[in-house]
Amino acid sequence: MNLHLFEIFEDNLEYIKKVFSGCDDVVFKEFNAANNQCFIVYTDNIVDGAAIEEMILTNLMFRFQGGNGDAVEKKGIAIGEVKESDKMQDVLDAVLLGDTAVFVSGYAKAFIASTKGWPSRGVPKADTEMTVYGPKDAFGEVGSINTVLIRRRIRDTSLKVKRMKCGRRSKTDIAVVYIDGIARKNVLDEVLEKLESIDADMIIDSGYLQQFIEGSSKSPFPQIQLTERPDKVAASLYEGRIAVVVDNSPFVLIIPAVLNVFFQAAEDYYQRWEISSFLRLLRYSAGIIAAVLPGFYVALTVFQPNMIPTSLALKIAAGRGNVPFPTIIEVLIMELSFELLREAGVRLPSPVSSAIGIVGGIIIGQAAVEAGIVGPSVVIMVALSGICSFVVPNTAMVSSIRVIKYFVLALSSVMGIFGFWMAVVFVLAHLCRLKSFGFPYMYPFCSGSENGSSDFKDSIIRLPIFMMKKRPIFADATEEIRMKGRGR
Amino acid sequence: MMFSDNGKISVRQFQCLIISDFTAMFMTIIPLVMFGKGTEGIILEVSVAFAIGALVLCGVSKIAPKKKNNNVLKALCLFLFCKTLFVNGVYISTAQKVISQFVFDGAGSGSIVFLFVLSAFYICLSGIESRGRMAEISAFFILAASAVIFALVFSKGDIREMKYALDIGKADMGEIARALLLMGGLETLYFTLPDMNAKKSSAASVSFGIVGVIILVMMSLSICIFGAEAGRKMWPVFQMMGNIDFPGLLLQRQDVLFIGMYIVGAVMFCAHTVHFMWVYAGKIFESVDKKYIVAASAVMVWIFCIFWGRDALTEKFFTAVLVLNAMAAVFAVFYMLVWGEV
Numbered sequence: 001m002n003l004h005l006f007e008i009f010e011d012n013l014e015y016i017k018k019v020f021s022g023c024d025d026v027v028f029k030e031f032n033a034a035n036n037q038c039f040i041v042y043t044d045n046i047v048d049g050a051a052i053e054e055m056i057l058t059n060l061m062f063r064f065q066g067g068n069g070d071a072v073e074k075k076g077i078a079i080g081e082v083k084e085s086d087k088m089q090d091v092l093d094a095v096l097l098g099d100t101a102v103f104v105s106g107y108a109k110a111f112i113a114s115t116k117g118w119p120s121r122g123v124p125k126a127d128t129e130m131t132v133y134g135p136k137d138a139f140g141e142v143g144s145i146n147t148v149l150i151r152r153r154i155r156d157t158s159l160k161v162k163r164m165k166c167g168r169r170s171k172t173d174i175a176v177v178y179i180d181g182i183a184r185k186n187v188l189d190e191v192l193e194k195l196e197s198i199d200a201d202m203i204i205d206s207g208y209l210q211q212f213i214e215g216s217s218k219s220p221f222p223q224i225q226l227t228e229r230p231d232k233v234a235a236s237l238y239e240g241r242i243a244v245v246v247d248n249s250p251f252v253l254i255i256p257a258v259l260n261v262f263f264q265a266a267e268d269y270y271q272r273w274e275i276s277s278f279l280r281l282l283r284y285s286a287g288i289i290a291a292v293l294p295g296f297y298v299a300l301t302v303f304q305p306n307m308i309p310t311s312l313a314l315k316i317a318a319g320r321g322n323v324p325f326p327t328i329i330e331v332l333i334m335e336l337s338f339e340l341l342r343e344a345g346v347r348l349p350s351p352v353s354s355a356i357g358i359v360g361g362i363i364i365g366q367a368a369v370e371a372g373i374v375g376p377s378v379v380i381m382v383a384l385s386g387i388c389s390f391v392v393p394n395t396a397m398v399s400s401i402r403v404i405k406y407f408v409l410a411l412s413s414v415m416g417i418f419g420f421w422m423a424v425v426f427v428l429a430h431l432c433r434l435k436s437f438g439f440p441y442m443y444p445f446c447s448g449s450e451n452g453s454s455d456f457k458d459s460i461i462r463l464p465i466f467m468m469k470k471r472p473i474f475a476d477a478t479e480e481i482r483m484k485g486r487g488r
Numbered sequence: 489m490m491f492s493d494n495g496k497i498s499v500r501q502f503q504c505l506i507i508s509d510f511t512a513m514f515m516t517i518i519p520l521v522m523f524g525k526g527t528e529g530i531i532l533e534v535s536v537a538f539a540i541g542a543l544v545l546c547g548v549s550k551i552a553p554k555k556k557n558n559n560v561l562k563a564l565c566l567f568l569f570c571k572t573l574f575v576n577g578v579y580i581s582t583a584q585k586v587i588s589q590f591v592f593d594g595a596g597s598g599s600i601v602f603l604f605v606l607s608a609f610y611i612c613l614s615g616i617e618s619r620g621r622m623a624e625i626s627a628f629f630i631l632a633a634s635a636v637i638f639a640l641v642f643s644k645g646d647i648r649e650m651k652y653a654l655d656i657g658k659a660d661m662g663e664i665a666r667a668l669l670l671m672g673g674l675e676t677l678y679f680t681l682p683d684m685n686a687k688k689s690s691a692a693s694v695s696f697g698i699v700g701v702i703i704l705v706m707m708s709l710s711i712c713i714f715g716a717e718a719g720r721k722m723w724p725v726f727q728m729m730g731n732i733d734f735p736g737l738l739l740q741r742q743d744v745l746f747i748g749m750y751i752v753g754a755v756m757f758c759a760h761t762v763h764f765m766w767v768y769a770g771k772i773f774e775s776v777d778k779k780y781i782v783a784a785s786a787v788m789v790w791i792f793c794i795f796w797g798r799d800a801l802t803e804k805f806f807t808a809v810l811v812l813n814a815m816a817a818v819f820a821v822f823y824m825l826v827w828g829e830v
Contacts, residue, residue: 300739304591307741415599417744418592421751422603428752429607432621433614446621449500 003088009105013039016101019092026095031057033076034066037105041091046098048117055079056100056113069107077102081114093171118142123149124250128395129229131267138228143173143247146230150177150243150252153234158182164195166209166246170202173247174209177233182240182471182479187437191242191255206246206253213255215435220403222396223436225257232266238482240475256437256474260444260459262397263287268462277461284460286391291401291427293385294331295408295420297378302327303416320375328413330374334382335409337364339402342386443473451480499688501620502680503695504627509760510671511630511699512753513579516586517670519707519724521806522663526719527711529658531650531704536659537667538700545692548677551824562772564823568675569768571812573788575672576761578805580604580789581797583754586723591747601793608758609786612766613779616683619759626752633749634702638709640732640742645712653711672813675820676764726750762786 006012013028020026020041030039038060042052055078064076073082085091086109091101098116123145126138139146147161162176174195178188194213203209206226214223227233228250233243236254244253254261263283268276300307301316308316323330341360345353365379385405392398404427411419411426434441444455451473457463458472471482497505522530584600592600611619652658677692710724713731718724729743739745765785766778773781799805 304741304744307739307744309740415603416592417747418587418600418751419603421748422607422755424748425607425752425755426610428625429611429618429622432611432625433618440621442621442625446624447498447501448624449498 005086005108007108012103031061033060033064040100040102041095042100043095046118047115051115052100072104077113079113083112084109126228133267133270135231139250141248141250143245146245147175149230150233166198167203168201172203175245177243179237182475183242184476206249206251209246219434220400225254225261226251229266239472256439258439258441258443262394265393273462273464280460280462283391286388290385290389291404292408295412297381298328298331299412299416299420316377319377322372323375330378334374334378338382338386495615497616497620497683499691503691504623506695507698508623508626508756511702512750513757514703515706515725516582523719528652529655531653532659533663534667536664540668541671542693542696545696549692564819565768565771569765571816572765575809575812577792578800578809580758581793581800591744598794601790604758605786605790607755608762611759612763612782626756629749629752633746638705641709644731647712649712649715669810669813675816679767
């Protein structure tokens with residue numbers, strides 16, 4: 001809609017009232033300012049009421065001496081960010097965003113004063129990516145505060161924030177954040193192009209946006225990283241990656257994202273490298289175990305029992321002596337119970353969810369074994385697989401591993417060890433096909449030589465920070481050196 | 489320095505492709521055919537065959553193929569397409585027999601090969617780039633597994649058994665030629681060169697040398713373990729893996745884990761087969777969509793293995809393999825000398 005504001009003051013008032021008819025939360029206030037008729041319009045509860053009262057109304061009604069449009073902007077509205085616009089759509093969008101539109105008779109433009117004052121829960125604590133060391137703050141639902149949290153960590157004029165709107169009706173504010181010179185221009189262009197090409201009526205959360213812009217929608221693996229930690233975003237920006245802050249979402253998108261980054265935790269960089277390397281190894285091993293253990297167990301016990309040492313095989317057989325189901329059904333019963341418990345735990349309030357965890361983990365497991373529904377070895381195996389999945393520090397990757405687990409389980413239960421290995425081959429082939437904004441998903445394990453193999457220093461192991469002199473492959477080649485000396 | 493969808497692979501990926509495509513398959517085929525006449529002089533014969541193969545590859549790497557397609561190339565590609573289907577079909581059927589014997593008792597050839605060609609189709613569909621990346625992972629698996637096998641089995645064998653296998657007086661030129669001709673598919677290098685980001689003439693020879701070393705180590709280990717008996721075993725390398733014993737591991741038969749390495753290698757060989765059938769067919773039918781050719785090639789491999797796979801281990805088939813590989817080598821060399829650029 002390219003409608004311009006009307007020349008006649010009353011026409012503007014009438015038109016805007018008509019547009020907002022039925023919107024009781026939109027407030028119109030008519031008044032006089034130095035013999036000029038004026039009205040302001042704003043949306044209640046998403047504005048800073050005190051600012052409107054003090055800086056706009058009091059100022060215009062009692063202090064303003066009169067004058068042209070320029071005088072209104074400079075002397076009448078005592079707010080830092082004031083824009084003029086002659087477009088009706090700009091006015092309507094601003095009102096919906098928490099700004100206040102000021103109209104003065106005899107002047108065919110509106111003043112849009114920034115009076116946003118959304119209800120916010122401040123800067124919350126991270127609750128999906130908790131760490132022992134490092135900062136505890138996390139992103140909230142207010143996009144502008146999220147941007148501030150990033151800027152606090154990067155006091156550099158090269159940090160650029162490109163704002164745009166997405167969603168035909170939701171008009172969600174989006175901020176593309178990057179460090180000029182470090183982020184690759186072609187990746188930035190691709191991100192902006194994809195964002196601009198989105199034609200949807202609403203973007204409720206960053207998860208929506210993620211699904212619109214990631215490369216392969218047919219893959220269970222996330223190709224964009226979501227994080228609630230500002231320190232993680234800041235570190236990623238220094239690596240040449242690009243962040244997308246979506247208003248109303250406490251999760252920021254980081255682009256591009258390869259498999260390796262989903263096994264990195266913020267804390268890895270805040271403690272000694274030996275400890276971090278050990279934890280990385282643990283996480284990778286846990287991720288693999290979580291994905292393949294149930295399948296491997298079924299392949300071994302059903303198809304290749306001769307692979308298991310005799311004493312162990314006898315114990316497993318004795319444990320499932322009264323179990324009336326075949327092994328695959330037994331494993332599925334336990335796996336699905338575990339999935340249900342996990343899902344129930346997520347939805348319930350935290351004090352109840354811990355109780356559910358205890359009830360599910362101990363009582364139901366014990367009861368199922370005693371009732372002869374499943375064998376004890378299956379309970380141990382499923383519990384181990386579940387615990388391993390929690391070791392992976394990214395929720396999206398954990399979900400992918402859960403899906404992959406059933407694929408491996410299905411092929412293993414049909415074709416034994418051969419099916420198990422074929423499932424591994426299929427998953428590997430899929431991972432090797434995937435790309436995130438042009439970067440191979442398996443980087444640096446594949447194509448690692450492209451950056452002189454330096455990215456291996458921050459992969460399965462994490463070498464000392466002073467040894468990571470080069471930025472990762474995501475950064476522009478002209479800014480590939482990030483540190484020169486050790487500081488001693 | 490940036491990745492792109494240009495259908496090019498790095499020199500490292502090219503080397504990994506050679507290792508991952510050929511190691512597992514040669515590990516089955518070469519001992520199967522060569523041990524047939526006994527173990528005397530066999531290590532020398534296979535060593536010389538690999539050395540000649542590496543030299544040939546070094547020479548081929550220096551020839552840059554012309555981009556222009558012509559009728560002679562189309563005729564050569566038609567022959568290579570049929571030859572690849574037959575020779576590689578025989579090799580894949582052999583792999584299927586190994587798998588059904590060691591890890592999937594009683595399975596029909598159809599199901600095993602179906603999964604092979606399905607995965608090969610999936611890998612090939614996105615071109616040589618993703619094959620190259622897959623090769624980097626699988627080459628690592630193959631090299632690591634081979635090193636572990638060597639470390640765990642070496643102490644169990646008797647190295648004196650190698651005396652006859654290294655007897656220069658028993659080495660036979662005919663057997664060397666036979667071993668060399670078993671290494672079918674090396675002519676595909678000529679068609680891979682245009683897909684490389686940078687040319688390096690020694691790259692292929694080095695990685696082929698690594699394949700040779702792995703095969704020779706595996707054959708030597710099986711001779712050290714079984715002695716002259718190795719000649720009477722059908723799958724000496726795999727039966728040798730039965731001696732793997734890693735103390736403390738929660739598994740009794742650890743060889744089955746190493747079969748995983750073989751399965752990965754067999755899939756990569758199958759992907760190699762489908763990829764080059766697509767390359768050859770693509771030169772003949774230039775306007776046909778790639779995915780249809782890849783799908784058709786995969787289906788043809790599957791059908792070949794179902795109907796002719798059960799006879800794959802017969803002398804008749806292996807003679808045909810040797811003849812076809814010899815013809816392919818002659819035709820390819822002739823083509824390269826006449827139309828290639830040295």
